[in-house]
Amino acid sequence: MTSEFDRRSALRAMAVLASTAAAAPLLGESALAQTGPAGDADTLFKAGKFDQAGRAYEKILTTDPGNVRAARQRGYVGLLSNNFPDAEKYLTTAITLAPQDKDANRLLADCYIRQDKFALAAPRWQAAGQENTAKLFAAFRGEPYQIHGDSARVPWQQLDPVPLVEASINGGPPKKLSFYTRVGPLNLSEKTAREAGLQAVAKEQHEFEGKLVWSYYGVLDSFRLGDLELRNIPVRWSDGEARVGADGLIGTWILYHFLTTIDYAGRSLILRRRTPGTARQARAAAERAGAEQLPLWLAREHLLFSKGSVVDSGPRVAGLNIGGTGEMLAGMTQETAKQLRVRIDHDRPLETSAGGQFLTTYPCYPKEVRLGNAIAKDSYCYANDQPALGREGFDVLLHFSHSFYKPYHVTLDFTAMTLHIAQGPAT
CATH class of the missing domain: 1.25.40.10 (Tetratricopeptide repeat domain)
Known part of the structure; x- marks a missing residue:
């Protein structure tokens, strides 16, 4: 059964598995036809x-x-x-x-x-x-995603293997949650969902890496993150326990309700109401930091994209896999790496998983990957055999992963649909 929430991406993140930016095409017809x-x-x-x-x-x-x-x-x-x-x-x-x-x-x-x-x-x-x-x-009654409070700056409890922040579920004690822009709704571990008294309004069984897994969907009364509280929001949970030391995973659906800054350099998650005033402040801070304004696109409910480059490719569509885990800075297809004369180390394959399927990737070392003014040179990336045309229906040159963002802070403006990335902590 096809997942509504890209549940495989959620399980992949929770299981500390590498992700890719490619999957089955969204549209039934081929553009080239x-x-x-x-x-x-x-x-x-x-x-x-x-x-x-x-x-x-x-x-x-x-x-x-x-x-x-x-x-x-x-x-x-x-x-x-x-x-x-x-x-x-x-x-x-x-x-x-x-x-x-x-x-x-x-x-x-x-x-x-x-x-x-x-x-x-x-x-x-x-x-x-x-x-x-x-x-x-x-199943929803009343206004969803009710926001109480104006802003929150939540410190990270750790950076690796995944960033962790503390949050309260239905008024309970603090839980350690990670975040990842490859998933949509708030995802919780089975134990956390049970402790919060969640009731499923829908469930389904699917295969993940050869095992049958049940996923459940429900409505969460309260989610508190720092000085902000969200009420009446979608949530999912699955059989089994998370293996990243986290009690859950914050997805893009929560992030896009705010003017969001993911401050890797400052080790904090900053959420502000989406207002003209907060947008002006964010733009001014970005200008002071010398950040280039980049486009932001949102596809298939939760997947983020902007423009990036590899070596001399020029700016092209790039995936933004913010959060998650991994030592690699970016990922691309082997075809892309070969076309751009990026060295691939075929002697050191990495057997991993994406979308619930096993696959093999290889280390590669581009001379440069770039997202606006954010640059990494001679960095550790990986190349896989997945097609460049993903289920979004457009070509994706590469995706930037967890380790790429570590020297920077990234601000996502879901009203103007722009992105700013700048070096150092957010002010």
Whole structure:
């Protein structure tokens, strides 16, 4: 059964397993299979030229207003940048033209959950064939993600093997939680969920690395992190105990409700309400620190992307795997490494797992990887055999991992959809 929350990524992180930025394509058709204007638009989208692709899809729709794919893709372009009016307009058009289009329904469901419109999201998840996700969002009563407090600066209890912060679940004693932008909702260990008195509103069984695992989904009354409290939020937990010394994992769904700074250099997680005032302060701090403003894209409910480079590749779409674990600074495909003449050490394979499947990766040593003004030279990375075209439907050059961020602090603005990364602790 396909996971609604990328549960395999959650289990992979909790099991201290390396992740990759590639998986099965999101869209049913291959962009390369198209010709003419549609092919041009798809090629632009695949290359990560989203603004240009959006205009190209709009041009198709002016002459072919019944083109489901163009409407769906134009809505997807809007969703990547949290442009909700555009996303809703075009995805609704796609669903009106093709009510059974699962991809369009899933994208519109994502659009609604980002706005905390859970009642509208539930039927769209149902139409997308995601029964358990539909049950979860239909179970909510009242306003989800109620925020109490204005900001929190939470110190890390440790940096490696994973960052840990303390949080309270349903008013209980402090628990040690990590965070990872490769998962969506708050994930808890089975023990922590039981102690918090959580009740499942949906459950499913799936295979992970040859074992059958039950996952459960529920509604958490209270999650307190420093001086902030979130009430009425989605949560998941699984059979078995976490093996990273953590009681749970904070995912992107919590992070994107705030102006979030993940301060590796200062060993703290900083969350502030998303207001014009906090945004101005963050921009001013970034300018003082000499940070370059980068685009921020959000795909498939929780996966973060910006623009990065390897050696002389030039800026291209890059995954932001913030949190998690690992000594490597970045990951890429072997094909990418070979094209950019990056040295791969085939004599020292690393047998690991991604998406619940075993795979082999190899150390590689690019002369430079870059994210804005953040640079690592002659660094330890890895190369794998996964395809560059991920399930997001666009090419991903590389992804930046846990160890890359250690000298820096990263600020994620989910309103302006921009990212700033600067050296040293956040002020």
